[in-house]
Amino acid sequence: MEEPLCCCEYVDRKGERNHLVACFCDCEDLDEGCERWLTCKSLPPGTLERIADTIADRVRVPWFTGAVKINISLVPPLLLLPVFLHVAALHFLLALVILTCLPMVVLWYYYLTHRRKERTLFFLSLGLFSLGYMYYVFLQEVVPRGHVGYSQVVVLTCGLILMLAALSRAKTDPGYLPSATSNDKSSCQVMDLPSKKVTGSSNGLHGVTTSGATSGRAVNGETKGYSRLSAEEPEGIKKDWCTKCQLVRPARAGHCRLCGRCVRRLDHHCVWINSCVGEQNHQAFILALSFFMLTSLYGIVLTLDTVCRGRTPFVALFYCPGAYSDYSSALSFTCVWYCAIVTAGMGYILLIQLLNISYNVTEREARLALRDNTGRRLLGGLVIDTGQYNRGFLCNWGHFLSLGSPPPQRSAEDIV
Numbered sequence: 001m002e003e004p005l006c007c008c009e010y011v012d013r014k015g016e017r018n019h020l021v022a023c024f025c026d027c028e029d030l031d032e033g034c035e036r037w038l039t040c041k042s043l044p045p046g047t048l049e050r051i052a053d054t055i056a057d058r059v060r061v062p063w064f065t066g067a068v069k070i071n072i073s074l075v076p077p078l079l080l081l082p083v084f085l086h087v088a089a090l091h092f093l094l095a096l097v098i099l100t101c102l103p104m105v106v107l108w109y110y111y112l113t114h115r116r117k118e119r120t121l122f123f124l125s126l127g128l129f130s131l132g133y134m135y136y137v138f139l140q141e142v143v144p145r146g147h148v149g150y151s152q153v154v155v156l157t158c159g160l161i162l163m164l165a166a167l168s169r170a171k172t173d174p175g176y177l178p179s180a181t182s183n184d185k186s187s188c189q190v191m192d193l194p195s196k197k198v199t200g201s202s203n204g205l206h207g208v209t210t211s212g213a214t215s216g217r218a219v220n221g222e223t224k225g226y227s228r229l230s231a232e233e234p235e236g237i238k239k240d241w242c243t244k245c246q247l248v249r250p251a252r253a254g255h256c257r258l259c260g261r262c263v264r265r266l267d268h269h270c271v272w273i274n275s276c277v278g279e280q281n282h283q284a285f286i287l288a289l290s291f292f293m294l295t296s297l298y299g300i301v302l303t304l305d306t307v308c309r310g311r312t313p314f315v316a317l318f319y320c321p322g323a324y325s326d327y328s329s330a331l332s333f334t335c336v337w338y339c340a341i342v343t344a345g346m347g348y349i350l351l352i353q354l355l356n357i358s359y360n361v362t363e364r365e366a367r368l369a370l371r372d373n374t375g376r377r378l379l380g381g382l383v384i385d386t387g388q389y390n391r392g393f394l395c396n397w398g399h400f401l402s403l404g405s406p407p408p409q410r411s412a413e414d415i416v
């Protein structure tokens with residue numbers, strides 16, 4: 001056995017033992033990059049990425065069992081958000097530039113991580129820190145002005161707590177299917193989560209189909225979906241077989257490239273919670289979004305009412321002559337605009353989600369239907385109706401509210 005790591009030692013990404021003191025030494029890519037830069041040669045492809053990976057691997061803090069890696073994507077929001085908001089509060093034009101650029105930078109970073117198929121804590125950290133910071137500004141700058149009542153602060157705080165509770169629930173297991181690659185491959189037997197056995201690759205595809213289709217029915221409780229699937233069995237198998245997880249997915253499940261797992265009734269991978277939204281956490285996700293919208297709107301109204309006395313919130317948002325008369329109200333007004341932009345974005349996401357639920361279609365199904373040209377665009381393209389699971393508004397919502405709770409008839413079936 002190797003001797004244990006001291007608090008400043010760690011095993012690096014190449015599997016070698018390393019020490020924190022040596023974090024500035026020995027980066028071949030950086031050395032090569034500098035040399036090429038000094039001699040005006042172009043960098044070989046991927047060098048910048050490798051340098052970034054090396055830096056990310058070396059940002060660590062000493063710990064009892066060896067130096068622990070800090071996720072550097074956590075850091076930028078903590079430093080940059082307060083700086084940007086304080087600078088934006090200096091002048092109206094600065095606010096205009098910063099509040100226009102900030103969402104664009106965030107969107108650019110989103111597409112970058114999406115293209116590289118990377119999971120990142122940046123968005124979760126940005127979201128949570130924004131919430132905390134907005135609440136701090138509200139308590140520090142708005143409440144002392146004396147126009148906000150004690151009960152209003154309590155309501156806002158409760159909204160925040162409820163939202164965080166729903167968020168932490170949404171962060172739990174979205175309904176991952178057990179991946180065969182994480183188990184012993186030779187056994188070829190994978191347990192599907194609703195305690196159905198799904199046979200793996202070497203047993204041939206026929207044994208797989210029936211159980212795969214059955215579990216698809218059990219999960220959705222939709223018998224019509226099941227018969228449709230059995231009628232088109234050969235097509236269905238190919239579509240439902242996940243080569244990465246080596247399993248047959250139940251109907252509506254999908255593989256997430258970022259999590260590297262299959263998720264039951266996959267909706268989408270949400271960067272803001274750094275997790276998938278699937279059968280198990282979709283309700284909590286919608287709840288968290290709703291609490292966020294309500295709390296944020298309430299905070300915006302209370303702040304505008306303090307900063308711009310006597311105007312309606314909507315008018316005050318666009319016309320508030322005294323907002324920049326002192327720094328405190330300027331900062332509050334800037335934060336209101338920041339909140340308004342974030343809330344508008346989240347409101348759009350929530351609207352799409354509610355429409356999707358009303359038509360019983362997931363983001364993933366809508367995307368696939370668009371690609372294969374099999375869906376019907378409704379409400380100006382806001383929602384894509386695949387017609388596959390749509391059973392009418394009330395039934396669709398009933399189905400959504402029952403997600404994650406096991407259907408009563410399943411236990412009897414499973415025993416057989």
Ligand SMILES: [Zn+2]
Binds near residue numbers: 243244245254256262
């Ligand atoms: Zn998969």
Ligand SMILES: [Zn+2]
Binds near residue numbers: 269276277
């Ligand atoms: Zn995912």
